[in-house]
Each structure stands twice: as C-alpha cells, then as structure tokens.
Amino acid sequence: MRFVFKTSYEADIRLFKHKPQMAWYMLLLAVVVALPFLLDEFFIGEATNVLIWAIAGMGLMLLTGHTGQASLGHAAFMAAGCYFNVILLERGVPFIISLPLAGLIAGLIGVIITLPVLRLHGVYLAIATLAISILTEDFIVIAEPWTGGVTGLVAPPMIIFGLEIDRYGTPGLFYYVVLFVVLAVLMVYRNLLRTPTGRAFTAVRDSEISAQAMGINITKTKAMSFGFSATIAGLSGALLGHFAGAFNHETFNVILSIQLLLMIVVGGLGSIHGAFFGAMVVALLPQFIAISRDWVTDLTGFNATTIPGIEAGIFGLIVLLFILFEPNGIYGLWFKIRTYFEMFPFYRKNMFKRQKTYLKTERLR
Template identity: 35%
Template sequence: MESGIFHSSYEKDMALRHTPIEKARLALVILFLLVFPFVADNYWLNLANTIGVVAIGAIGLNILTGFTGQISLGQGAFLAVGAYTAALMSIHMGAPMWLTIPAGAITTAIIGAIFGIPSLRLKGLYLAIATLAAQEIIIWVITHWDAVTGGVDALNTKNYLWFGDDHHFFTEFQFYWIILALAALVTIASVNIFRTRIGRAFIAIRDQDIAAEVMGINLFKYKMLAFATSSFFVGLAGALIAHWRQIVTWERFTIEVSIFYLAVIIIGGLGSVSGSIYGAIFMVMLPAMLNNLGRALSGVVPGMDAIIPFIQQAVFGVVIILFLIFEPEGINKMWKNIRDYFRLWPFSY
C-alpha cells in the first residue's frame, strides 16, 4: 500500500503510470503477450488474433462514438472498405502487405470523413440513421460494382512481401506478431491522442458542443478529424482481416458487425481505450467459451450441440442488458473499482 503519490515535476505528474505497481502490471501484461504464442495452440492463437483485430476496430469506433459522441452504425462498412482496398490492391496490383494495409487504412479514413459530413448537422439518433445509410450504401456498392469488387463473389487476398513476390501462407503464429504489433501501435497512438489538445477537443465536442465552439474548437474540422482518425483504425483492422483470413466477402461486413462492435465498446467502456480492448476480449471469448462449455456438456446432456447457437444469442443479449443495468460504464469501470479498492485497502476512507 502506498501512502500517496508525490511528484516533483509536471512531466512526472502527466505520465500515464505513477506507481511501481502500475509499471509492474504493465510489464506482466507485456511478458504474457510475448510468451503466449509459444505455449498456445492454433485454436488459442486464432482467438488471440481475433481479439487483436477486434480491439483495433473497437478502439477506432470508440474514438468516434465513445470519445467524440458521434454514434456510428457504419462500422461494418468501414471495415469492408479497408478489407476490399487491401484485397484488391494485392490481387490486381500485386501490392505487398506493407503497402496494402496502410492504403486500406488511409482509404477508409477518407471515405469515413466523407460519410462524416452529415454529423455537422445531425446528432444522436439522427446521425445513427445517417451512418446506417453509409453502411447500406457501401455494402450496396460492393455487391453491385462487379467490375471492381467482384460483386457478391468472395475475393482471395494475396499476401506478398514485395512486388512480384509469390503468395505467402502465414501461420496464425506469424500473424500473431503482425496483429500484436499493430494493435500495440494503435493503442499507444490513441492513448497519446487523448493526452493532447486533439483528444480534448474530441471529448469537448461530446460533452458540450456549443461551449467547445465558443472555446475556439472548429466543430466541422474536429468532427471530420474524429471520423477520419476513427475510420483509419477501422480500415486498418479491415485490411488486417483481408490478409489474415485471405477471403474477403461482403457477408462479413454487414450491419450485424456494426452492432457487434457497438456492443464491444459499450461492454468494454465508452470513452476508454483500454475499455475497447477489454470489450474485445470479452466479446470474442464469451461465444468461444460458451461453445466449449456446450461441447463439454454434449456428452452429459443429449442434444446440447443443436441448441448451443440459440443459447449463445440469448446469453449475448442478457450480458449486454446486465452491463447496461449494473455497470453502464463497462468493464473498464469495474476494473478501476477493483484497483481503487485494493489501493485503499484496508482503509477505504
């Protein structure tokens, strides 16, 4: 137990971590992430990679919806823009991954900013409907613009390291490192953004947009910037999906995906970068664990296999409702409460 935190400079006071315990905790997490792929089998690596990609996408969505207060139902479509950009560049131009992934992110940032223009006039539910339109328009274009996107047929992404390279088949183990590195970069960048004037401007717009404007924050510019930044990360996740799954089809980017991501950030914690990651872990692990449980029980309870999918859906719904009732601020807040409890224990006054 510490008696207090005594800083002698603003730099130290503004650091993200203050106590040895906090630093040790971070070191443990890093150690775990580095050791994990060497002990995990393909099933667990696949889960970890899914979590990584979902976390990147969720951080993106959280920047827009959680931090800037602009509700988006277009997440699925923005993932699709990143995925199709990367897939098409690799197929038609033979572009290497180090080019297609950033290109997917940048293209999505531009498209996202364009679909963010209505946010200057629309708020709340009205904006949600406008982004729903973005979702439907983008998916419609993908399924109907056969000449470019291949229409409803799936694309087979090529993983090149250089122009003119042969297709590489990467294992889950190899992708683990790519996804981990990018997820770490996205996390650090997002956390940093919210330590500066840019992040404060985003939050100011969410909390009190008129006051923000009177403080000199250009609402149009910063809303566009929020859409672009958010979509950049979402597109990055999309491009990663394209290369990792190697099959890109519009069916993976429907409105259900948008809603799944909204659930991730609500359960993880709106307006929290780490919450996005907790939410991703929870929402990916929950169905997987339910599956395992069902399989374990199928020997005991006959016919269990058949009803697992229904139970999954029901549990999903119940969990979201429970979170909204008992901890609307999500896992991030729960974790904070636990930390505070032990920090002050046994003198919690």
C-alpha cells in the same frame, strides 16, 4: 492508494502515471509477446481474432467513447480498408505499403462520407451511419469489377521482407503482425489523447456548447475524430480480410456494425481498456458457448444441441445486464474492484453512485 505528486508539466502528460504502472504494462506486454509459445495453433488463432476485434474496437472507441459520437456504421470503414488492401495487393503493391495505405483511404472515405452528417446529433447520427453501413453493403455488390460482388475476394498471403505469412501456415507470425499493428495503433491512440486534438475530442463529448465556447471548431474536431476512427477501423478490416481468407459483402454487414458498438459498451465506454475487454467477450463467446455445451453434455449425459443464433442472444443478454447494472462496462467493474483493494478497508458502497438526472427533449431546446 497511491498518490502521485506532479512537480512538472511533463509529469502530467507522461505515458504512464508511475513506475509500478509501467512495470505492470511491461509484464502484460511480455505475456502477450510470449503467447504464441504457450498456446497451440487453434488458440493462437483465437488470440489473433481478439486482437483484430480490439483494433476495430479502438477505432470506434475513439469516436464513441472519446468524442461522444455514436456510430452504427463502422463495418463500412472496415470494408473499405479490407477491399482496398486486397485490391492494392492484387495490383502488386507490397503489403507493408498496402496496409497503411488502405487504412488511410478508409480514413479519407470516413471524413468525406461523414462530413455531411456531422451536423446530426445522437440518435440521428446513429441512424445516418446505419444507413451508410447498409448502403456500403449494396455498393460492394454493385461495384463488382473491383470487389468481386457477391462471390467476394480472396486475400493473398501477406509478404513481408520476402517472408510469406498466412493464418494457417504461420499462425505465430500472423499473430505478431497483428500485435504490431495493435501496438502501433495503441501508441498513436494514447499519444493522440494527450494532444490538444485529443483534449478537444473529450471536450466535444462532454459538452458541445462549452467546447465551442472554449474556441474549439466542433465540425473540424468531429471530422478529425471520424477520420482517425475510420483509419483504425480500416486497418482492422484489412487484417480481418487476411484472417478470414475469403470475404464478401456479407462479411461486413449491418450486424457487424451493431456488434462493434455493443462490444465497446460491454467493454466500457471511454477507456482504451474497454476496447480490449469487449473484444475478448465478442471473439471468445462462441468458443466459450461451445466449450460449456460440451461440458454440460459430459456432466449430464443430456446431448445439448446448438440452438441457432444463441451467440447473438447471449451477447444481447450480456449487453443488457451491463447497461442496467454496470454502465461503465467491464472496465468499470475492474475499476471498482481495484479501488476496493487500493482503499481497503475504506471503500464505501455508494462511492460510484450515479447522480439522479432528468432528460430534456432535444427537439425543443
């Protein structure tokens, strides 16, 4: 167990708590940067997919994990980012400008759309955002002149400083572009959490009434959280568009919204790590199922055919088990294991035991 003695205010808001922690993250960064040289083309694509999901996960994590507002409509903002990015590219805007611009537009849309529903709490907010997600899907079909309707759009290759980058031609470069966005979002996210705004987000999550008593403008804070969250989701949507190549309204359906929320729950609500852990589960699960099916076939000679929808079923089961047995998700699991070794041999079984709670109605407060 390491104890950090803080001797100044700077020490309290430092990006890394202590030197060894920084060293570990630098090592992780080195591994992630070296990844395209270690993997073959297929797995570079999978790694890129994980990172794109992780960006989307960070977007929703900021809103749900750190501000406490559950959204079942983030596919809508991903769609906004994706479509605006391609529409801008088609109008001749270079990629370096169109990507952040698409993110900002998605963020702006996020703020405007959600302002009226910000008064809602908990389940009501979830239902309202669910409706927004469905309406977006229909809106994409209606706005055919710009969005291509049911046939959808095809993302042109990204061109950065004259370098043409697309997923199949130059998978390594595509990976680095996505990695760059991940790191940029990560820096903004980490720094945001240490600002008064970020502290306000957590205060609103923990108790709206006490946050209000501390002088926090709840509506403004929630709107800002929605804005940041939608911006990040928009960026991930734009990258997803390039990754998928072609997309239409069904790429961003309600199931994607729901899956995003379940993903960050599996990863661990309230931690940035959770977004990445969850992204790994969601993005690698289909491959994992395929590989284990081949393995079963080899082992038993019994030809295990794919049952359609098995990914969703297994994913649902994973979510179920995590909510029941480890509500803090994969990050919580990792945290417990780490604490066990740090405190060895003083770890007690009921160290993280949850307090018994009783629920009161939200209708008659």
